[in-house]
Amino acid sequence: xxxxxxxxxxxxxxxxxxxxxxxxxxxxxxxxxxxxxxxxxxxxxxxxxxxxxxxxxxxxxxxxxxxxxxxxxxxxxxxxx
Amino acid sequence: xxxxxxxxxxxxxxxxxxxxxxxxxxxxxxxxxxxxxxxxxxxxxxxxxxxxxxxxxxxxxxxxxxxxxxxxxxxxxxxxxxxxxxxxxxxxxxxxxxxxxxxxxxxxxxxxxxxxxxxxxxxxxxxxxxxxxxxxxxxxxxxxxxxxxxxxxxxxxxxxxxxxxxxxxxxxxxxxxxxxxxxxxxxxxxxxxxxxxxxxxxxxxxxxxxxxxxxxxxxxxxxxxxxxxxxxxxxxxxxxxxxxxxxxxxxxxxxxxxxxxxxxxxxxxxxxxxxxxxxxxxxxxxxxxxxxxxxxxxxxxxxxxxxxxxxxxxxxxxxxxxxxxxxxxxxxxxxxxxxxxxxxxxxxxxxxxxxxxxxxxxxxxxxxxxxxxxxxxxxxxxxxxxxxxxxxxxxxxxxxxxxxxxxxxxxxxxxxxxxxxxxxxxxxxxxxxxxxxxxxxxxxxxxxxxxxxxxxxxxxxxxxxxxxxxxxxxxxxxxxxxxxxxxxxxxxxxxxx
Numbered sequence: 001x002x003x004x005x006x007x008x009x010x011x012x013x014x015x016x017x018x019x020x021x022x023x024x025x026x027x028x029x030x031x032x033x034x035x036x037x038x039x040x041x042x043x044x045x046x047x048x049x050x051x052x053x054x055x056x057x058x059x060x061x062x063x064x065x066x067x068x069x070x071x072x073x074x075x076x077x078x079x080x081x
Numbered sequence: 082x083x084x085x086x087x088x089x090x091x092x093x094x095x096x097x098x099x100x101x102x103x104x105x106x107x108x109x110x111x112x113x114x115x116x117x118x119x120x121x122x123x124x125x126x127x128x129x130x131x132x133x134x135x136x137x138x139x140x141x142x143x144x145x146x147x148x149x150x151x152x153x154x155x156x157x158x159x160x161x162x163x164x165x166x167x168x169x170x171x172x173x174x175x176x177x178x179x180x181x182x183x184x185x186x187x188x189x190x191x192x193x194x195x196x197x198x199x200x201x202x203x204x205x206x207x208x209x210x211x212x213x214x215x216x217x218x219x220x221x222x223x224x225x226x227x228x229x230x231x232x233x234x235x236x237x238x239x240x241x242x243x244x245x246x247x248x249x250x251x252x253x254x255x256x257x258x259x260x261x262x263x264x265x266x267x268x269x270x271x272x273x274x275x276x277x278x279x280x281x282x283x284x285x286x287x288x289x290x291x292x293x294x295x296x297x298x299x300x301x302x303x304x305x306x307x308x309x310x311x312x313x314x315x316x317x318x319x320x321x322x323x324x325x326x327x328x329x330x331x332x333x334x335x336x337x338x339x340x341x342x343x344x345x346x347x348x349x350x351x352x353x354x355x356x357x358x359x360x361x362x363x364x365x366x367x368x369x370x371x372x373x374x375x376x377x378x379x380x381x382x383x384x385x386x387x388x389x390x391x392x393x394x395x396x397x398x399x400x401x402x403x404x405x406x407x408x409x410x411x412x413x414x415x416x417x418x419x420x421x422x423x424x425x426x427x428x429x430x431x432x433x434x435x436x437x438x439x440x441x442x443x444x445x446x447x448x449x450x451x452x453x454x455x456x457x458x459x460x461x462x463x464x465x466x467x468x469x470x471x472x473x474x475x476x477x478x479x480x481x482x483x484x485x486x487x488x489x490x491x492x493x494x495x496x497x498x499x500x501x502x503x504x505x506x507x508x509x510x511x512x513x514x515x516x517x518x519x520x521x522x523x524x525x526x527x528x529x530x531x532x533x534x535x536x537x538x539x540x541x542x543x544x545x546x547x548x549x550x551x552x553x554x555x556x557x558x559x560x561x562x563x564x565x566x567x568x569x570x571x572x573x574x575x576x577x578x
Binding site for chain 1: 404
């Protein structure tokens with residue numbers, strides 16, 4: 001999967017939780033949990049959606065990489081092959 | 082025959098706005114069916130009926146604000162069949178309407194909602210509120226609710242095959258038809274906002290992904306709507322205009338339409354809009370919390386719980402599960418709080434009429450903060466009996482619906498004990514304010530790695546501070562201490578939760 005495709009999945013997953021998410025104001029290395037005010041339930045839903053859309057497994061041990069748009073995108077791009 | 086009354090959806094609720102009927106006269110209803118949407122200061126709530134029967138009369142018009150306890154509808158609980166349909170051209174009997182208006186004047190602070198209709202206006206095919214008569218039938222057999230739904234979704238009813246009794250078009254038929262019908266994509270928040278601002282979504286151009294309508298689009302449409310209709314109808318002498326409370330802008334389609342079912346009459350105070358809603362929620366919270374601190378002599382206890390065992394167990398569990406079944410630390414914390422309440426029942430229940438009334442079962446109110454401020458406390462009923470996966474699923478469901486959509490009345494009432502968790506906010510300790518008439522509130526702070534003594538050595542473990550705020554009228558410190566130590570003990574055996 002290309003970076004752009006993966007980024008798209010990441011943004012889609014976030015949009016499902018925060019429909020009004022403004023990605024123009026969110027840098028690739030910003031911590032989106034803080035910026036979008038995601039709590040642990042929201043975050044779990046994000047991981048769930050992303051794993052489903054990417055068709056890949058995302059474990060709790062992966063959570064430290066699922067902090068920024070860039071980190072999440074790279075992980076999904078790798079994982080979804 | 083039974084009366085369906087405006088329910089109290091929390092100790093802080095004195096009145097509610099009937100936003101929408103989900104049933105029509107003649108509909109069969111069952112205990113537990115959601116039959117109306119009530120807007121409180123905090124949220125739109127689906128309220129359920131407590132009887133099996135047939136809807137006999139709808140006594141209050143959508144858009145009316147009434148005190149708790151006001152009769153909203155009559156449910157015929159006999160086995161009476163639905164009333165015979167009126168002839169297609171039958172206008173609503175004037176006498177009925179007047180009787181109805183009289184009834185409303187008695188029960189409602191919002192006077193004479195019928196006065197809003199100018200006499201010159203052509204009688205719409207479907208009156209906003211079929212009172213005491215069945216809706217007029219046309220070629221397609223369909224109830225007013227379903228007709229309204231179809232209208233909302235811009236569907237031609239003639240094109241839908243009814244699968245209900247006698248070929249009647251049911252709600253499901255309409256939903257099925259819309260599933261294959263190209264429709265406006267709208268974010269949930271934008272949809273709610275559109276309802277609040279009276280914006281017709283079909284007229285809004287979406288700027289979101291795939292043309293989805295976003296909240297900004299709805300706000301823009303509300304400001305610059307193609308035709309801004311004045312609030313419907315001239316105010317009558319009995320109903321002075323209330324410009325400040327009326328919806329600021331009502332962007333409707335340019336062509337005058339028969340008044341839709343849901344339009345709020347100008348004479349009724351409208352639901353709080355946007356910032357007003359936040360302000361209303363603030364006010365409700367303020368009133369309840371002030372009452373709590375005025376009446377309840379709180380005492381506070383606190384203990385630190387080592388979560389190493391629980392979190393290790395959770396991690397192992399989660400690694401063996403698909404994401405959808407993963408548990409958050411909140412699940413064992415809530416379950417332990419519920420089980421401890423069962424073991425220390427003195428803290429589970431209500432203070433009423435000068436004495437403690439134990440709760441029937443453990444129903445945990447869970448404080449959920451909302452985007453944009455404020456909070457709701459949906460209830461996990463029978464939380465002590467739920468397995469962790471079931472509890473987790475229920476929690477997710479309640480939190481999502483508290484934030485995006487509708488909760489049911491029963492999901493906001495009946496809590497015997499409330500838990501608040503500031504785990505997300507990164508603070509260590511929360512001393513809560515009890516939600517009257519409950520007698521205790523459990524608080525969890527953030528789970529953090531802290532130094533502590535482990536087997537005579539200094540170790541670093543994930544810890545959480547659990548607190549208890551309790552009503553000193555109902556219990557003493559020893560009881561509270563027993564609760565927290567029980568909670569701590571339970572959390573050391575996560576596999577048994």
